[in-house]
Amino acid sequence: MSSAPGAPCWCMTLRRTTRAVTEFYDLAVERNGLLITQYALLKHILLLEPATLHALSESLGLERSTLARNVAVLERQGFVRSAAQRKAREHRIETTDKGRLKFKEAQPFWEEAQRGIEELLTEDELGLLRNIARKLQGLAARGKALPDA
Numbered sequence: 001m002s003s004a005p006g007a008p009c010w011c012m013t014l015r016r017t018t019r020a021v022t023e024f025y026d027l028a029v030e031r032n033g034l035l036i037t038q039y040a041l042l043k044h045i046l047l048l049e050p051a052t053l054h055a056l057s058e059s060l061g062l063e064r065s066t067l068a069r070n071v072a073v074l075e076r077q078g079f080v081r082s083a084a085q086r087k088a089r090e091h092r093i094e095t096t097d098k099g100r101l102k103f104k105e106a107q108p109f110w111e112e113a114q115r116g117i118e119e120l121l122t123e124d125e126l127g128l129l130r131n132i133a134r135k136l137q138g139l140a141a142r143g144k145a146l147p148d149a
Contacts, residue, residue, distance in 0.1 A: 014136070021117070028113035032106040038079075039110055041070055042103045045080060045095055052090040061137065074099065 025036035034042075044059050045051045053071070057064045071093055074080045079099030082091040095103070118126065 024116065025110070025113045028109045028116075029106050031109055032102065034102065034106050036110075036113075037070065038074060039103070039106050041067075041074060042079060042095060042099055042106075045074075045093055046100070046103060050092040050094050052092060054090060056093070079103075 022036055025039075029036055029039050040060070041056070044056055048055050048059060053064050053067055056062070056071075057067050060067065062070075071080060071082065075082060078096060079102055080093055080095050082093045121129065
């Protein structure tokens with residue numbers, strides 16, 4: 001493989017791809033007033049409930065500061081509430097009735113987008129995509145191990 005000047009930059013190729021996929025999912029779930037990032041965050045809070053920023057950060061692969069800002073948006077919208085725990089620095093994050101309803105109403109739109117991806121790609125391509133994504137998600141740890149220039 002080549003890293004010649006005319007070769008594709010994998011980072012930019014993947015960024016364009018993720019933007020296109022994000023927009024595709026946004027177009028589906030925005031009919032319910034959510035962005036895909038908000039839907040995914042609500043989903044993970046529901047799965048981990050009561051969730052903490054640390055647990056959500058690990059689950060979603062997001063920095064805690066980014067995550068805290070996103071949780072604050074959901075809190076302002078009345079979809080989640082957070083409360084400080086007595087013994088820990090962490091806040092517990094829970095969905096509200098309004099948040100659970102919003103998630104439930106958005107789920108069919110997410111499923112529609114999910115089916116759209118599954119209809120676009122073959123089973124083999126979906127399997128390959130899962131494997132490639134898993135490998136690439138481990139790059140940050142490898143990058144930290146690179147020698148200084």
